[in-house]
Amino acid sequence: xxxxxxxxxxxxxxxxxxxxxxxxxxxxxxxxxxxxxxxxxxxxxxxxxxxxxxxxxxxxxxxxxxxxxxxxxxxxxxxxxxxxxxxxxxxxxxxxxxxxxxxxxxxxxxxxxxxxxxxxxxxxxxxxxxxxxxxxxxxxxxxxxxxxxxxxxxxxxxxxxxxxxxxxxxxxxxxxxxxxxxxxxxxxxxxxxxxxxxxxxxxxxxxxxxxxxxxxxxxxxxxxxxxxxxxxxxxxxxxxxxxxxxxxxxxxxxxxxxxxxxxxxxxxxxxxxxxxxxxxxxxxxxxxxxxxxxxxxxxxxxxxxxxxxxxxxxxxxxxxxxxxxxxxxxxxxxxxxxxxxxxxxxxxxxxxxxxxxxxxxxxxxxxxxxxxxxxxxxxxxxxxxxxxxxxxxxxxxxxxxxxxxxxxxxxxxxxxxxxxxxxxxxxxxxxxxxxxxxxxxxxxxxxxxxxxxxxxxxxxxxxxxxxxxxxxxxxxxxxxxx
Amino acid sequence: xxxxxxxxxxxxxxxxxxxxxxxxxxxxxxxxxxxxxxxxxxxxxxxxxxxxxxxxxxxxxxxxxxxxxxxxxxxxxxxxxxxxxxxxxxxxxxxxxxxxxxxxxxxxxxxxxxxxxxxxxxxxxxxxxxxxxxxxxxxxxxxxxxxxxxxxxxxxxxxxxxxxxxxxxxxxxxxxxxxxxxxxxxxxxxxxxxxxxxxxxxxxxxxxxxxxxxxxxxxxxxxxxxxxxxxxxxxxxxxxxxxxxxxxxxxxxxxxxxxxxxxxxxxxxxxxxxxxxxxxx
Numbered sequence: 001x002x003x004x005x006x007x008x009x010x011x012x013x014x015x016x017x018x019x020x021x022x023x024x025x026x027x028x029x030x031x032x033x034x035x036x037x038x039x040x041x042x043x044x045x046x047x048x049x050x051x052x053x054x055x056x057x058x059x060x061x062x063x064x065x066x067x068x069x070x071x072x073x074x075x076x077x078x079x080x081x082x083x084x085x086x087x088x089x090x091x092x093x094x095x096x097x098x099x100x101x102x103x104x105x106x107x108x109x110x111x112x113x114x115x116x117x118x119x120x121x122x123x124x125x126x127x128x129x130x131x132x133x134x135x136x137x138x139x140x141x142x143x144x145x146x147x148x149x150x151x152x153x154x155x156x157x158x159x160x161x162x163x164x165x166x167x168x169x170x171x172x173x174x175x176x177x178x179x180x181x182x183x184x185x186x187x188x189x190x191x192x193x194x195x196x197x198x199x200x201x202x203x204x205x206x207x208x209x210x211x212x213x214x215x216x217x218x219x220x221x222x223x224x225x226x227x228x229x230x231x232x233x234x235x236x237x238x239x240x241x242x243x244x245x246x247x248x249x250x251x252x253x254x255x256x257x258x259x260x261x262x263x264x265x266x267x268x269x270x271x272x273x274x275x276x277x278x279x280x281x282x283x284x285x286x287x288x289x290x291x292x293x294x295x296x297x298x299x300x301x302x303x304x305x306x307x308x309x310x311x312x313x314x315x316x317x318x319x320x321x322x323x324x325x326x327x328x329x330x331x332x333x334x335x336x337x338x339x340x341x342x343x344x345x346x347x348x349x350x351x352x353x354x355x356x357x358x359x360x361x362x363x364x365x366x367x368x369x370x371x372x373x374x375x376x377x378x379x380x381x382x383x384x385x386x387x388x389x390x391x392x393x394x395x396x397x398x399x400x401x402x403x404x405x406x407x408x409x410x411x412x413x414x415x416x417x418x419x420x421x422x423x424x425x426x427x428x429x430x431x432x433x434x435x436x437x438x439x440x441x442x443x444x445x446x447x448x449x450x451x452x453x454x455x456x457x458x459x460x461x462x463x464x465x466x467x468x469x470x471x472x473x474x475x476x477x478x479x480x481x482x
Numbered sequence: 483x484x485x486x487x488x489x490x491x492x493x494x495x496x497x498x499x500x501x502x503x504x505x506x507x508x509x510x511x512x513x514x515x516x517x518x519x520x521x522x523x524x525x526x527x528x529x530x531x532x533x534x535x536x537x538x539x540x541x542x543x544x545x546x547x548x549x550x551x552x553x554x555x556x557x558x559x560x561x562x563x564x565x566x567x568x569x570x571x572x573x574x575x576x577x578x579x580x581x582x583x584x585x586x587x588x589x590x591x592x593x594x595x596x597x598x599x600x601x602x603x604x605x606x607x608x609x610x611x612x613x614x615x616x617x618x619x620x621x622x623x624x625x626x627x628x629x630x631x632x633x634x635x636x637x638x639x640x641x642x643x644x645x646x647x648x649x650x651x652x653x654x655x656x657x658x659x660x661x662x663x664x665x666x667x668x669x670x671x672x673x674x675x676x677x678x679x680x681x682x683x684x685x686x687x688x689x690x691x692x693x694x695x696x697x698x699x700x701x702x703x704x705x706x707x708x709x710x711x712x713x714x715x716x717x718x719x720x721x722x723x724x725x726x727x728x729x730x731x732x733x734x735x736x737x738x739x740x741x742x743x744x745x746x747x748x749x750x751x752x753x754x755x756x757x758x759x760x761x762x763x
Binding site: 281 | 483505506509519522523525526550551565566567568569570571698699701702703704706708710715717720731733734737738740741742744745746748
């Protein structure tokens with residue numbers, strides 16, 4: 001179909017193109033990616049569905065305001081690299097965001113086509129251009145402005161830090177990224193499983209950032225190895241951006257939570273993703289042997305889905321999601337819930353755990369649960385679950401994974417007391433500039449918002465980069481006037 | 483990569499390393515630890531920093547070969563390198579002039595107690611050290627401990643050197659002699675720390691232990707190192723590793739440390755097999 005001659009009516013007649021995926025019965029036996037990606041033909045066909053609105057509301061739906069209409073038009077015309085270049089003007093990590101962004105709540109939610117039909121598959125198209133660039137080896141490296149002589153420290157190499165580093169480097173600033181772990185990428189590496197985000201893609205995107213001259217230093221825990229003050233005063237950084245992500249996992253505070261076999265989703269996922277425990281003993285780090293066992297994840301977010309689908313792939317016979325509200329209230333992406341259901345995950349909804357039960361060796365054997373029913377809406381607007389009298393039952397399980405969110409890491413607060421934090425220990429920032437109460441120190445991502453999404457963290461990183469650049473330019477101007 | 487400057491055995495299976503890590507050397511305080519990862523595919527494991535030299539930019543760690551990683555570490559020599567060394571982690575020991583302080587080290591725990599004993603001495607305490615080992619050959623840091631002690635005792639389980647018996651018996655003897663003890667630090671195997679806590683509890687002597695739960699990241703992210711202290715969940719990597727001995731649930735710690743026994747054995751056996759293969763070749 002010729003992209004220049006197609007009528008709106010013809011565009012509307014094209015159905016949303018389905019991305020090929022691994023069959024559920026096969027994929028529960030491996031850690032390879034679930035979705036296989038659009039072919040160029042499918043991508044072009046999908047791109048033709050976009051009616052090129054005069055006022056593309058989808059752009060406002062995107063936290064980093066990708067020029068969605070323009071990149072889709074380029075795909076429709078067959079200029080895939082041009083499309084990649086267009087996306088990368090606003091988002092450096094298209095192959096990652098195309099996979100993990102909740103598009104159904106952002107750009108695709110407001111897509112005009114979506115009012116009567118299925119919205120344009122913006123996320124799948126974004127992923128396509130990112131993958132096309134990588135797979136064909138035709139790298140698009142952004143232009144770098146002449147050096148400003150300014151040096152900025154980015155603390156944390158997750159989505160917030162990487163997007164901030166990218167923008168600052170493009171503007172000609174010297175950027176050094178500090179990472180506490182031995183691997184770069186933050187939650188993209190330790191949290192999100194291979195079957196949802198192949199680590200090779202993250203490494204590839206990191207290589208792109210290295211080519212831009214960004215320096216990376218692993219094994220540096222800011223707050224311990226070096227403090228924010230030392231970075232600014234002794235190491236000559238003009239500004240710092242804190243994007244250290246979420247911290248210590250929350251537990252439920254019910255009896256038996258410290259039994260052997262009860263662990264946080266962060267621990268389970270870190271063992272498997274970062275430390276490659278699925279490859280034990282080739283890899284030194286073990287993980288609870290799930291083969292033939294019953295595993296339950298408590299929680300209903302994306303991390304909960306990641307954890308239980310990982311347990312299933314490690315051979316769990318019964319893999320349960322135990323969630324206190326109903327499916328409609330689950331914070332996980334719909335797509336993730338559907339994938340989990342197809343993979344044989346058993347959903348125990350409207351159920352809360354009361355107590356973990358162990359044997360004489362303190363090894364978990366089961367969990368005492370209670371059924372709930374939905375009552376009046378609570379402060380979050382979701383209907384509040386209330387216990388059903390006499391509905392207690394025992395669910396035999398061998399491993400329990402707690403996935404109810406994270407608090408904030410206390411290290412920066414403890415060692416940089418002049419950075420103001422909230423009651424929940426998140427860092428307080430000016431929402432327009434992301435600057436903290438400490439001058440020239442900015443923050444963004446989960447350390448500011450509490451647990452949120454990759455793209456929101458990236459948006460915060462970009463906003464901070466713009467503000468840092470403006471501030472440094474302002475200082476330079478003042479110095480020039482003197 | 484972090485270069486090993488020197489590596490010497492202090493006793494059978496217990497080796498002391500000086501490692502180049504300038505940032506950590508500059509920052510480290512008594513009671514803090516580092517996470518190590520020896521090589522690609524290696525696990526992350528914690529070791530307390532025994533000493534540091536900020537001028538030279540080195541830290542000292544002492545490791546007893548127990549599992550695969552510590553045994554692999556103990557095969558490294560000066561000039562070799564370690565893939566990752568991260569720190570200093572954990573909250574530093576709380577040091578003040580308590581008056582009379584007793585520092586107790588059991589086995590390789592002596593290496594962990596040493597920097598804190600030195601800091602207690604520097605803060606003006608009258609320092610009594612009791613260092614226990616199974617037998618004479620396993621006694622470590624005897625001279626170093628003496629140098630920071632007003633009174634130094636060695637105990638051996640078999641009586642081959644020093645006091646014949648456990649560290650707790652020596653501690654009980656000191657307490658029973660009627661001397662006023664203001665602070666006790668105990669670091670060693672879980673049963674030893676638990677026993678020390680029970681000796682001091684009736685006398686209300688402030689007692690601190692350094693806990694060794696399983697850790698993965700060590701920076702406050704995974705929650706694997708949680709321990710029960712005073713019926714509350716605490717994270718050893720950021721809230722500890724030192725805690726009030728009278729509040730610690732030692733049974734819970736011992737139970738949780740057993741979780742990967744089977745896997746550890748498998749890993750050990752694979753490593754031992756590989757070592758035999760290499761030595762044959």
